[in-house]
Amino acid sequence: MTTLVTSPRAANGLFSSARRPDGIPKVRGEFAFSSDLEAEGMLWGHLLRSPHPSAAIVRLDVSPAWEIAGVEAVITADDVPGWKTYGLEYPDQPVFASDVVRYEGEPIAAVAADHPDTARRAAEAIVVEYELREPLVDPEVAEEAEPIHPLGNLLLRQRVLRGDPEAMGPVVVEGTYETGMQDQAFMGPESGLAVPAPDGGVDLYVATQWLHVDQDQLARCLALPLDQVRLHLAGVGGAFGAREDMSMQVQICLLALRTGKPVKIVYTREESFRGHVHRHPAHMWYRHTADHDGRLVKVETRLILDGGAYHSSSTAVISNAACFATGPYKVPNAIVDASAVRTNNPPCGAMRGFGAVQVCFGYEAQMDKLAAALRMDPVELRLLNVLATGDDLITGQVITGAAPAAEVIRTCASATLPPGGPDTEPELALPGGASRAAERGRVKRGVGFAVGFKNLLFSSAFDDYSTARCRLEGGEVTVTSAAVEVGQGLVTLIQQIAREVLGVEAVALGEAETAGIGSAGSTSASRQTWMTGGAVNAACQAVRDRLLAAVANRVGVDAGALALEYGRVTSNTFGIDLDLTEAAAGEIFEETVMFRHAPTDVLDENGQGDAHVSFAFAAHRAVVDVDLDLGLVKVVEVATSQDVGRVMNPLQLVGQLEGGISQGVGFAVMEGLVLDGGRLRNASFTDYIIPTALDMPEVTIQALIEEPEPGAPFGAKGVGEPPSISSTAAVVAAIRDATGLELSKAPVRPQDIALALAARRLAPEEERTS
């Protein structure tokens, strides 16, 4: 297990469980989330959204909205002064639909009024006449179907061809798998406050994942210079990918600029479900072949991801899915045909795990099938094939960094099983929980195992950097970054790093905003510990070096003779002992650093290239109890081991693992957006179920593998995404173990179990054994 070292120089430095600086205001209810903002004379905004997934707009009449008292602005596509569209990768998403709507929930108009209900009623008063079209909702036929957007229905096809396409092993397993559309379901709904500025610009206080990329898109749509579009981070109530794309950023700024008054928009939960991107549903076909010893010979797969109506980050998601399609295994021959397509379903984009989650569900089910075909222990099969440092991926990229995947698997699989079984669980802990629906004798326990991996940081030649500033003035240290804290605890790590480098306890955090500092990049791809951590480290080191040089110069000694520890500049040799104020002697030391990771390449047409910087691995072993009659599942325990590079903050790390596993568990047994002809049927927390405290299993952290990552500041890998990659696959594997069913779709619904088992019971004996 992990040995943790506490900094000798500051009590809450690196590797300690330093407490989060925003913890106290958050428990007091005083932390200002984006929905808690107010301004004098503020108006409320509301968006009118399309009720149809596919339609032409034949008439749009906003005049009824103007007849409602209290309305101060009504805007449509005609009122967008700059680019009418935006998007993270391609600007293909309209600010307001004007001629056609391509998904249910697409904004058509916006209203500002003196009361949120007035704004909502006014938006509903707007008359829109639609000519309904048959929505394109089947991703399997999307590529060949009539284009629903001028850019076509194929968002990206990424093939990966490796080795000999004719190679075949003697043992063959094949399967088709599907994963559903998961919602990030953060608690803090999309919200923001836009304040018009005297210079003709606008200040936007908003919850997002990347201030500067919002600013770029906003400025283009508003036709304003960048310096007149100033974004300020408002408190973020969770993100998990859903805030990478803009929500109401453009519309709220337009309303503020139009009225000359501050405007606030707060989404309802239903709007939140309709107004942000989701995890791409996946259709996957796999064929694995192996030799008789279990060594993989070739993996073939065809992947289709439903990108929904607009591009969002589909290109990057499908590239990830293609790269990681065969799992953390040595695969000498591979044929991957991966495509993301456009449909009239809700747009899909980033969510924790980003393309790696879907394929893990497929390839891990295949590894279990292969183990069964070989009559081999599934963990042994994985260990036989697992990647290690020096191996190459199917993209030809050689893993040069830490890849302790075998140790991750071995330790996780060795976790002691929880004692007892359905016979000994309290009634409330059986499947069905508080409904007390389970008949104890009809509850069966199962165990499943899965391992997954993905890239850290931005890939594919993206110019990925983070900017940070350290300022030492009068003994006070302030660190500033535009990096977004979404709840993960980056603000704690920034303080820990500054404490470690400068030896001081008190580290103030500057405002995260676009005007004050350059981009920190996105809070996504498990990248901020590495990227902003690296930038903060470098900026603090630069200040330390300048301070020591200044003192050395002043007192006439070599800077190498000086140390900065416990907030004091000291030298035993020369009898120097100065506090920071004395050491600085009135001088202000400020250093701003842009930190970049090693460059990457784009994949070529055969999917070959060094597209990634670093990889992280995690394994999960799930234990479930299944009610064989009702199909209800209680996840009893999830044990995990994870490749973390270095534990930066043990307490926060546990929180990332437990939280990521809860989302993986949810995706396995309860979380799926239900679409009916492109219409979202469960856009509420009543109908889209996420795990409660009663649903959440015990999490056993079996091992945190600390093999420092070369090139990563402090050797630390990002830890946010790996907990969500194989946890879903492990839970479904456990349900298969308990039921004997194939269960090729996630989430597994009660009827998928209960009806299949009932059918099996009713089937004639010969069918049951065949």
Place this chain on the structure above:
Amino acid sequence: MCELSASETELLGYHLRVNGRDYQVIDAQLCENLLYVLRERLRLYGAKNACLEGECGSCSVLVDGVLECACTVLAAAAAGRDVVTVEGLTPAGGDLSDIQQAFVEQGAVQCGFCTPGLIVSVHHLLSHNPVPTDLEVREAISGNLCRCTGYGRILAAVHAVAAARANGEGAGS
């Protein structure tokens, strides 16, 4: 919120008693729920607005000692009743209650959007059941959705408070 006929949009005024203090609400629409009035009229932003349909517990408050989702209480109907929000469970002067302190110490806070509601729920639980079992805690907070933590550190915080109180280390606020 609600659909209103023109006559129902008539504005009204009433008094609310929140955290022991009397507030006058003026020019309010009848359809406003307690959460809206607490947040947007009284500027008590502690109760949060995550679902607005009584599913997530982010707006948990006590109404005459009963744990309620403020979003499902008509504000005008709360007139004359004792409303307690997270602000009312927070000691003055920057101190924390033992529950709040445990949430910070045990890592129970990530994004923090569910936290104020959980503080209220846990306060209510431990007032009625000072030494709950793990399942009792899970059931009691199962009306409070948290998306970040997976609840592990929240459970640890609740048990830490219960244990400390059982050892006579103060009952907090």
